Amino acid sequence: MSSTELIDQIVAEETKLVFRSFNEADALDVGMALVAVARVEGAPVVIDIRTPDRTLFHAALPGASPDNDEWARRKSNTTLRYHKSSYAVGETMRQKGRTPGPDIGIDPLHYSAHGGSFPVRVIGTGVVAAITVSGLAQADDHAMIVKVLKGYLNA
Secondary structure, three states, X not given: OOHHHHHHHHHHHHHHOOEOOOOHHHHHHXXXXXXXXXXXXXXXXXXXXXXXXOEEEEEEOOOOOHHHHHHHHHHHXXXXXXXXXXXXXXXXXXXXXXXXXXXXXXOOOOOOOOOOEEEEEEOXXXXXEEEEEEOOOHHHHHHHHHHHHHHHOOO
């Protein structure tokens, strides 16, 4: 799949996987669904769901490292800043030959252009949170979130 086709696929996922509302109970349900999938797959991941100003859900599964917490923070910052999945942001930057850095006003200590964070978009409101998985390859982190959201949102 080309980079353009990948970005188109991610944009389609973001367009389809939209919430009617989102609150702490939803964050817990989605977080626990991600934990269940990660356990079945034996995935050594950190799962993080946060708004711009607070953490709603966080879990570290066996095999995940403290570094995964940092990657989750940086990926979610990217999603919350751009209101797009970190995977789409990263692919778009790669297409343009860019990386997060001072030349575009992005501190790589706080932002990451790697996949694994997905926007929580609410109908009529916009992006209110980021769901993040860290510990696998970026495509797999992203795919785990999409898989769970498709089931949770019956999409």
